[in-house]
Amino acid sequence: MEQTSSNTPKLADEKQHNTVQDDVYIDPQEEKALLRKLDRWIVPPVMLLYLFSLVLLFTKEPNNHDSY
Numbered sequence: 922m923e924q925t926s927s928n929t930p931k932l933a934d935e936k937q938h939n940t941v942q943d944d945v946y947i948d949p950q951e952e953k954a955l956l957r958k959l960d961r962w963i964v965p966p967v968m969l970l971y972l973f974s975l976v977l978l979f980t981k982e983p984n985n986h987d988s989y
């Protein structure tokens with residue numbers, strides 16, 4: 922069985938991709954700033970949804986129908 926040369930470029934591309942992926946540098950301060958910004962956008966609406974669900978839960982009338 923002969924090994925085709927089509928596998929060689931594929932492996933080279935994978936190595937190139939891994940090298941490029943490993944070379945990405947993320948500044949820790951910028952990452953923190955981005956996370957804070959996302960938290961300011963995401964957390965308040967989620968908290969409001971939670972509050973509304975609690976309000977609906979506690980304002981519901983109890984079901985006093987007996988099914989005996």
